[in-house]
Structures are given as structure tokens and as C-alpha cells.
Amino acid sequence: MSTSPTKHQFFSNWTFQSIINGFIAWLFGVTGPLLIVLSSADLGNLPDPAIISWVFSIYVVGGATTIILSIHYKQPIAFAYTIPGAVLIGTSLMHHSFTDILGAYVLTGILLLIIAVTKTTTLFMKSIPLPIMLGMVSGVLLPFGIDIFMSVTALPVVNGLALTAFAMLTFYKPLGRIIPPIIGAIIVACVMLMATNSLQLNDLSYTMSLPTFYVPTFHLGTISELVIPLLITVIAIQNAQGIAILENIGYQPPVESLTTWSGIASIINSFFGGHPASVAGPMTGIVADESSGQVGYRYKSAIVMGALFIIFGLFANAVIQVVHEIPISLIQLLAGLALLNVLKSSLVGTFSSHFQMGALFSFMITLSDFTLLNIGSPFWGLVFGLLFAYIFEREDFRKQALPQG
Numbered sequence: 001m002s003t004s005p006t007k008h009q010f011f012s013n014w015t016f017q018s019i020i021n022g023f024i025a026w027l028f029g030v031t032g033p034l035l036i037v038l039s040s041a042d043l044g045n046l047p048d049p050a051i052i053s054w055v056f057s058i059y060v061v062g063g064a065t066t067i068i069l070s071i072h073y074k075q076p077i078a079f080a081y082t083i084p085g086a087v088l089i090g091t092s093l094m095h096h097s098f099t100d101i102l103g104a105y106v107l108t109g110i111l112l113l114i115i116a117v118t119k120t121t122t123l124f125m126k127s128i129p130l131p132i133m134l135g136m137v138s139g140v141l142l143p144f145g146i147d148i149f150m151s152v153t154a155l156p157v158v159n160g161l162a163l164t165a166f167a168m169l170t171f172y173k174p175l176g177r178i179i180p181p182i183i184g185a186i187i188v189a190c191v192m193l194m195a196t197n198s199l200q201l202n203d204l205s206y207t208m209s210l211p212t213f214y215v216p217t218f219h220l221g222t223i224s225e226l227v228i229p230l231l232i233t234v235i236a237i238q239n240a241q242g243i244a245i246l247e248n249i250g251y252q253p254p255v256e257s258l259t260t261w262s263g264i265a266s267i268i269n270s271f272f273g274g275h276p277a278s279v280a281g282p283m284t285g286i287v288a289d290e291s292s293g294q295v296g297y298r299y300k301s302a303i304v305m306g307a308l309f310i311i312f313g314l315f316a317n318a319v320i321q322v323v324h325e326i327p328i329s330l331i332q333l334l335a336g337l338a339l340l341n342v343l344k345s346s347l348v349g350t351f352s353s354h355f356q357m358g359a360l361f362s363f364m365i366t367l368s369d370f371t372l373l374n375i376g377s378p379f380w381g382l383v384f385g386l387l388f389a390y391i392f393e394r395e396d397f398r399k400q401a402l403p404q405g
Contacts, residue, residue, distance in 0.1 A: 079279060350362075
């Protein structure tokens with residue numbers, strides 16, 4: 001799956017649902033995760049030009065990387081930025097200078113490139129059984145499913161009617177083939193938002209945003225605090241999620257290449273105020289969903305997402321204002337509905353083969369939001385999932401090591 005598509009292949013086999021899934025992945029990526037970035041910037045009291053440049057970089061670079069990788073490998077690879085990393089940075093900005101933190105980004109990117117060149121990524125991924133990896137993915141994705149129902153309590157009329165439309169179109173399959181359920185939910189939500197006058201889009205500035213070039217500085221204390229946790233969030237949390245999702249569908253994701261591009265994009269981001277780049281797990285799940293079409297053409301949904309990311313970054317000033325007007329609960333509802341199939345597949349893959357006890361611990365710890373050493377629960381889900389698998393399921397490791405066939 002690594003050959004570049006011909007011109008004919010590129011312009012054929014586009015589906016309306018694949019475009020919609022790309023739109024939903026984009027919408028998810030520019031709402032909840034963006035609010036985390038903006039919150040971190042607020043903790044650091046960053047000026048508006050720095051915030052706009054940060055947003056410009058992570059979305060333009062992420063969108064361009066998504067398009068390049070998806071076309072080259074013909075796989076739905078959604079690239080963005082490390083969300084846990086954004087959380088870490090918010091705390092660091094309170095007692096480190098912005099340029100020192102950018103220096104930590106540069107070093108993180110360089111180490112990512114070294115890891116890719118030395119093939120350490122592949123060795124690390126092979127050391128973790130797939131059910132344990134999927135247990136972590138399921139733990140990450142399950143809250144999105146739960147949010148489907150929590151969103152209705154937050155905005156009963158709009159979200160309740162959108163969920164009802166999704167359920168009805170799913171139940172009445174002949175109608176659902178004409179209007180896909182997720183599209184029906186979006187239409188109903190838009191109608192209700194307009195009817196309730198919930199969107200206030202007056203006085204927006206539509207001028208194109210320009211990034212600011214920064215010269216990173218290097219401080220040992222900042223490097224010690226940030227580099228290792230950022231490496232972990234990129235490789236063991238973000239990239240691991242996307243890789244596990246793609247492998248569970250049947251793709252063969254280019255593991256080392258994803259680490260390489262994470263390093264390249266992270267270094268580029270650092271000079272414009274953006275934090276490290278990575279595969280976006282939930283967004284990859286949305287664009288890779290079976291509703292995006294045949295397996296060989298789902299990458300086109302990622303292209304839509306990537307193009308919208310670039311447009312978003314180019315108009316960061318205006319779109320940041322719009323984000324604050326869209327109810328976050330509606331985004332949570334649509335993202336949860338779009339992730340239902342991949343969540344189901346992840347849960348089935350987690351508990352349908354070997355390493356069930358390790359997978360269970362990986363799932364539970366990830367879901368718990370357990371944090372240690374400023375490192376989030378997905379990483380510890382993998383660590384303790386492996387530990388308990390070694391304790392309870394040593395026979396499964398022996399079977400895995402035996403030659404197949």
C-alpha cells in the first residue's frame with residue numbers, strides 16, 4: 001500500500017460520506033483539541049501573535065503532512081499534534097520562557113528522527129502485543145462514545161434531536177442509504193442551531209493569518225522537563241493509537257516513516273511556535289471508518305481533513321473566534337457517532353484473542369486518567385498492561401514467539 005496513485009485513481013472513487021467524515025475529523029480537530037492549546041497559551045500569558053502563529057503552524061503543517069502521507073501510502077493517515085503534549089506545555093509555560101520551550105521542541109524532533117533512523121520505533125511497537133495496544137486505544141476512544149449521551153444532557157434539544165435523527169436513519173435502512181445517518185444528524189443540528197439563534201458570527205475578521213518566526217533557545221531545565229515526556233506522548237500515545245487503529249482495519253502503516261515525519265514536522269513547528277506533531281488517533285479513526293468507502297480509497301477522507309486543516313490555519317484569527325461559538329457538546333456528539341464503528345472494532349480486537357488480562361489492565365488504566373511523572377494514562381496503560389500480561393499470561397508470550405505455520 002505504498003505506491004502513489006495515478007491521476008485517474010486520485011480523481012475517482014470519491015464518495016459523499018468520505019468527504020463528510022473528513023469534515024467531521026476536521027471539526028473534531030479544530031474544537032476540543034484546539035481549546036486545550038488555547039488554554040495552555042493562556043496559562044503562559046502568550047500574546048495574540050504567538051497564539052495565532054502556534055495555531056497556524058500546527059494546522060498548516062499537520063494538514064500538509066496528512067495530505068502527503070495519505071496520498072503516498074494510500075492510507076487514511078491523519079496528522080496533527082500531540083494533545084497530551086499541549087497539556088504538558090501549559091504547565092511548563094508558567095515557569096519557562098516560550099523560546100526555551102521551543103528549543104525543547106527542536107530537540108524532541110531531532111530525537112524522533114534518530115529513533116526512526118535506528119529503527120527503534122519498530123522494535124518498540126513489536127514489543128507490545130496488539131490486544132494490549134488496542135486496550136489502550138479502546139480506553140482512549142470509549143469516552144467519546146460516552147460523550148454521545150452526556151452531550152444530550154448538556155444541550156437537550158439540539159443534540160437530542162440530532163441523535164434521534166441518527167438513530168432513525170440507522171433503523172430505517174432504505175432511507176439511511178439515501179441520507180447517511182451522520183449526515184442526517186449534522187443537518188438536524190445545523191437547522192436547530194439556526195432556529196435557536198445559537199451561532200453569533202458577526203464582526204469576524206477574515207484576514208489571512210501570518211506566522212511569526214522564532215529563534216529557539218536551549219535551557220537544560222526546560223529540556224529535562226519536556227523532551228522525554230513529549231517523546232512519549234508522540235510515539236507511545238499519539239502515534240501508537242493511529243497505528244493500532246490502522247492495523248486493526250487491515251492496513252500496514254509505515255511505522256518508521258510516521259516517526260520520521262513526526263520529527264520533521266515537529267522541527268518545522270518549533271520555529272513558528274507550534275508544539276510537536278504526531279498522528280492523530282481519534283481523527284484517524286474517523287477518516288478510516290468503513291463508512292468512508294472501500295479500504296483502498298479511504299485515504300481520500302484524510303485528504304479532505306488535511307485540506308481543511310490548511311485553510312483553518314491560514315485563517316487562524318477568524319476561525320478561533322468561530323470555535324468559541326459552536327457548542328462543544330455538539331462536536332462531542334458528532335465525533336462520538338462517527339467513532340462508533342472503530343470503537344466497536346477496537347473493543348472486539350482487545351478481548352477476542354490472547355493477552356486478555358494485559359489488554360484489560362491496559363484498557364482500565366487508560367480509562368482511569370491515571371497520571372504519574374506528568375505522563376498521562378495511555379502510556380501507563382501500555383506499561384502496566386505489559387507488566388500484568390507478563391505476570392498472568394506468560395504462556396501467551398511463548399505462543400507469540402513460536403514461528404507461525
